[in-house]
Every structure is written in C-alpha cells, then in structure tokens.
Amino acid sequence: xxxxxxxxxxxxxxxxxxxxxxxxxxxxxxxxxxxxxxxxxxxxxxxxxxxxxxxxxxxxxxxxxxxxxxxxxxxxxxxxxxxxxxxxxxxxxxxxxxxxxxxxxxxxxxxxxxxxxxxxxxxxxxxxxxxxxxxxxxxxxxxxxxxxxxxxxxxxxxxxxxxxxxxxxxxxxxxxxxxxxxxxxxxxxxxxxxxxx
Numbered sequence: 425x426x427x428x429x430x431x432x433x434x435x436x437x438x439x440x441x442x443x444x445x446x447x448x449x450x451x452x453x454x455x456x457x458x459x460x461x462x463x464x465x466x467x468x469x470x471x472x473x474x475x476x477x478x479x480x481x482x483x484x485x486x487x488x489x490x491x492x493x494x495x496x497x498x499x500x501x502x503x504x505x506x507x508x509x510x511x512x513x514x515x516x517x518x519x520x521x522x523x524x525x526x527x528x529x530x531x532x533x534x535x536x537x538x539x540x541x542x543x544x545x546x547x548x549x550x551x552x553x554x555x556x557x558x559x560x561x562x563x564x565x566x567x568x569x570x571x572x573x574x575x576x577x578x579x580x581x582x583x584x585x586x587x588x589x590x591x592x593x594x595x596x597x598x599x600x601x602x603x604x605x606x607x608x609x610x611x612x613x614x615x616x617x618x619x620x621x
Contacts, residue, residue: 431591445449445472448489448490448491448492448493448496449489449490449620449621450487450488450489450620450621451486451487451488451489451490451618451619451620451621452485452486452487452488452618452619452621453485453486453590453616453617453618453619454483454484454485454486454616454617455483455484455590455592455614455615455616456481456482456483456614456615456616457481457482457483457484457592457612457613457614457615458478458479458481458482458612458613458614459479459482459504459505459507459523459610459611459612460477460478460479460610460611460612460615461477461479461507461508461599461608461609461610461611462477462608462609463477464606464607464608465477465507465508465521465600465606466508466510466606467606467609468510468605469510470510470512472509472512472514472515473511473512473517474510474511474512474513475508475509475510476506476508476509476510476511477507477508478535479504479505479506479507479508479509480505480506480578481611482502482503482504482505482506482614483502484500484502484503484505484614484616485499485500485501486498486499486500486501486616486618487499487500487574489575490531490532492531493533493535494532494533494534494535495530495531495532495533495537496530496531496533497528497529497530497531498528498531498547499527499528499529500526500527500529501515501524501525501526501527502524502525502527502612503522503524504522504523504524504525504596504610504612505522506521506522506601507521507522507523507555507608507610508520508521508606508608509521509550510559515561516560517559517560517561518559518560518563519557519558519559519560519561520557520558520559521555521556521557521558521600522556522558522562522602523535523553523554523555523556523599523610524553524554524555525551525552525553525554525574525596526551526552527549527551527552527574528549528550528551529548529549529550529574529575529576530545530547530548530549531545531547531588532544532545532546532547533545535582539581541581541582541583541588542579542580542581542582543579543580543581543582544567544577544578544579545578545579545580546575546576546577547575547576547577547578547594548573548574548575548576549573549574549575550571550572550573551572551573551574551596552572553567553568553572553596554566554567554568555567555568555599555600555601555604557603558602565603565604566603567600567601567602567603567604568601572596572597572598572599573597574594574595574596574597575594575595576592576593576594576595577592577593578591578592578593579591580618582600582620586590586619586620586621587617587618587619588617588618588619588620589599589615589616589617590615590616590618591614591615591616592600592612592613592614592615592616593611593612593613594611594612594614595609595610595611595612596609596610596612597609598613604621
C-alpha cells in the first residue's frame with residue numbers, strides 16, 4: 425500500500441469514527457413519490473393535444489453519511505417516471521418524457537426539535553439527468569443535462585433505534601434539453617424509509 429492510499433484509509437477511518445462518536449453515521453434507504461413538472465414542459469404539445477404534467481409514480485434510493493448530528497453528505501438515484509405526457513384523443517397519438525437522475529448533495533440537519541427522534545433537514549447539490557422522449561408520432565430522443573442544481577427540505581423520524589421514516593420535497597432545476605424540445609423544473613414529493621448503521 426503506497427503512502428497516499430494509507431493516508432486516505434486513515435482519514436476515512438477517522439471520519440467514520442468521529443461520525444459514530446458524535447451521533448452521526450451511515451444510512452441507506454428508499455422512497456416513493458410523485459413528480460410534477462412546470463407548465464413549460466407542455467410547450468412542445470401541438471394543437472389538439474392534452475398535456476399531463478403530473479406523470480406517474482416516482483421512486484428512488486439513497487445512501488449517505490452524517491459526519492456529526494448536523495452535517496453530512498448524501499448520494500441518490502431517482503426514477504421520476506413520466507414527467508410529462510401529451511395525447512390526442514382524436515388520432516390516438518401519444519408521446520411522453522421519462523427522466524432518470526443521479527445526485528450528490530450536502531446535508532444540514534437540526535435534530536431533536538420538539539421530539540428527540542424528529543429531525544428537520546435541508547439538502548443542496550448537483551444532479552445528472554437522462555431524459556428520454558418516446559411516442560407514437562415522434563422519433564425517440566435521449567438528452568442528458570449535466571451540472572444542474574437541486575435542493576430539498578424534509579423531516580425524518582427515527583421510529584426505531586436503527587430505522588425510520590422521512591417525508592421530503594425536492595426541486596430539480598432545468599431538466600430536459602434541445603433534443604427533448606423543452607427545459608423545465610420538476611418538483612418531487614416523496615415518502616421514504618431508511619436504515620441507520
């Protein structure tokens with residue numbers, strides 16, 4: 425093992441030990457929710473088409489580490505499902521856009537507010553999105569948006585010592601792109617569960 429790898433290992437163990445000693449630690453979990461895009465997601469819908477911006481069920485997985493009770497970092501993956509769908513009742517034509525997101529965010533938490541097991545938190549960071557346009561009257565396109573920002577706020581409740589629930593609101597800025605035909609912000613409301621280690 426060379427010197428740089430040894431230093432990285434010692435640093436990682438020190439952070440982990442400090443996290444556990446100061447009330448932090450590792451966690452992982454999953455969530456279910458509903459995504460809704462803004463009105464500009466319907467800008468590509470032609471005459472005679474209806475537009476649904478509420479889509480279908482979204483889901484995600486996440487993992488993170490709290491360096492202490494107040495500060496941490498989290499990474500996650502979201503399948504937002506259909507963020508927009510257009511349809512023509514007369515012709516039967518339909519088209520939709522699905523989005524998939526990877527993210528890394530800093531976490532700031534305020535634990536023990538009102539109840540010892542209740543924590544409020546905010547998160548902010550960057551995401552990478554892949555969006556795919558599919559339908560009966562369009563050519564399939566895929567567009568990726570990088571270096572975009574996302575932020576979130578929520579509350580978590582430690583139901584048990586090593587498991588809990590959380591509710592969260594998150595905003596993804598500027599999803600879509602030129603090949604998709606629009607750019608829009610997407611809001612995600614979700615409920616999730618987590619395990620703490």
